Amino acid sequence: MRYGKKDDSKAKKESIGKIRKTQLITTFGPGAITEMPEYTIIMGATDYWDNRSPRLNEPNLQKLLGVQFFKEPYASESDNPKGNPDMPAFRFPKMHFCPTCGKLDNYNSFGDPKRRKCSKCDRELVPSRFVTACINGHLDDFPFNWWVHYGTPSDCTEPDNYHKLSIEFRNNTGGLASIVIKCNAKGCGKERSMEGCMSKNALKGCRCQGKRPWIGFKSEFNDPEPCNAPLQALQRGASNVYFGKTKSALTIPPWSTYIQTLIDDQWNDLETAIEQGADENNFKFLLGIKFKEQIDSGKYTLEDFIKEINRRRGLQEEENTYTEQQLFEDEYKALCEGYSSDGDEPEQFHAEIVSVPETFEDYFDEVVLVKRLREVLALRGFRRITPARPDNSEKYEGVNTNEFMPLWNKSQNWLPAIEMKGEGIFLRLNETKLKEWESRVGLRYIAMEKRLGKQDIGKGMFSPRYVLLHTLSHLLIRQLTVDCGYQEAALKERIYSSYPNSSTEMAGILIYTSSSDSDGSLGGLVRQGEEELLETTLRNTLQEASWCASDPICSESEAQGYDSLNYAACHACTLLPETSCEARNCLLDRIAIVGKETNRELGYFGDFLED
Secondary structure: OEEOOOOOOOOOOOOOOOOOOHHHOOOOOOOOEEEOOOOEEEEOOHHHOOOOOOEEOOHHHHHHHOOOEEEOOOOOOOOOOOOOOOOEEEEOOOEEEOOOOOEEEEHHHOOOOOOOEEOOOOEEOEEOOEEEEOOOOOEEEOOHHHHHOOOOHHHOOOOOOOOOEEEEEOOOOOOHHHEEEEEOOOOOOOEEEOOOOOOOOOOOOOOOOOOOOOOOOOHHHOOOOOOOOOOEEEEOOOHHHOEEEEEEEEOOOOOOOHHHHHHHHHHHHHHHHHHOOOOHHHHHHHHHHHOHHHHHHOOOOHHHHHHHHHHHHHHHHOOOOOOHHHHHHHHHHHHHHOEOOOOOOOOOOEEEEEOOOHHHOOOEEEEEEEEEEEEEEEEEEEEOOOOOOOOOOOOOOOOOOOOOEOOOOOOOOEEEEEEEEEEEEEEEEOHHHHHHHHHHHOOOOHHHHHHHOOOOOOOOOOOHHHHHHHHHHHHHHHHHHHHHOOOHHHOEEEEEEOOOOOOOOOEEEEEEEEEOOOOOOOOHHHHOOOHHHHHHHHHHHHHHHOOOOOOOHHHHOOOEOHHHOEOOOOOOOOOOOOOOOOOOOOOEOOHHHHOEOOEHHHOOOHHHHHO
8 A cells, every 4th residue: 555645755655554456346446444554544546556557358348338448456566565555545534533632633733753643642543433425425534623613613712723622532321422522722612522423414514525535635636526415424434435336247258268368468569559550561460479379389370360359349449338238138148058168278258058957947947057257347436325326315305416436536548447267157047937927926026116216226127037036046145155165255146137128038147256366266166056966955945945034024024124125035044245246135035936835826936845
């Protein structure tokens, strides 16, 4: 981490901690508050990323997100880089206090040249646990001066002196009422506890100034667009301080082939030559140098490389909008068709169609062992307070809201991303059986659809079919962790359900594991897709799902979870770690799988359980 601005020659630059690469794209991306051993920091904007950050390419995802390439977080080989550490960060929050004398102020005002101790008491400073944020992603220190003077700091006897605050912890309660802020200005002496600081309208009258501390603290780094969203007090470590907005894609044919992998490794130089207008002869000469080994061995010809390069350039030049729906439909088709290489080269996608367990032939049309896959996960931006853009509800009526906060100050043609490799099992349900089930459940999920509204949970696929597929995926992941030894957080899901008004019918789930190291996985998950083992897993899944420790309350529920977007689904039977679920543990109903004890027809596998 770098503490200080990249272009500030006076800024202090030192390594202050370590974070895994994947966390820099998910939990601790630009704009996230992070705890380090000696500092509390906010991760810096992508404007400050090291130019040596490795480039990634995933053509379908690039087209979907409208960028030219992706960048992985830069990681040096040194355990303690000096002068130019890997990732940028700023110290935040700026408000700190001394645990001995109680002084509450900017960390620059404690007299210590290293800005870590109170020079008077020789005690380590403690960062404030309170910050303020708005629905548009802006972030600032908590306005203690405004708070202690009840919204009118100008009434203080020394209104221009902001260095007279102190904090006191009283033991009369264990809550916010025990934290008291006091103004020590001569003749003022006002004090106020922090009780109620997080309630609705607690900061009414304190206007959002569009602060973006992940870019910098100068006024020029504030958001140029005026913000009329209300400020809300948050604890700096709360989960709603940062919601990363990510998109991912699987690398599928033709982009997963070995020749495309070779081109991908050299794409930066090839693209530069194309942009600089290299003529045909010079370009062929460059290809001859870059791919000399493959051409000399006779595996590929110069014309093969030119053909694949033109294919990639053609994708970039297409003007039609590539949607998330097209992305998922393309992946679904690739998974259903299966794919294996003709040669010995390690391609990035290998899917083998195997037999469906005889007992479940009426319920599944296809089982595919995805022995090798590559996933690219990109970070687009982030939100605060709520994970999705709020509807024009009463709370935010008249407020201008954005979809998410971008990661930069100046717009860029790339996004941060991470490459992960792994394996998985793909299951495709029987379409005829599925339509019969859909006709049986009727209007059961109308209430769930109304509660969902325009939220982006489920990628726009919502239907009774999606609820069934999503719930089955959760139940299988829970059972697979028992059967093959993976932790629940190590397995992920990808749901393929028909989009409304689409001619492509989809009814599949991909359960997979992936990691950022070179090996990805060791085959333990794929092995569970073999006929005998899968039959055992499915039987055990249905047996476990047929009864929950919270039944009959759970099985009879039609309003559980976030925004009441679950029916029969609770921690005892269905929910997974947030890293495993693609829909925030929403749109789940165990009854869609096993039905009720008094009405098995509500379950897709209801007749199997009766038999």
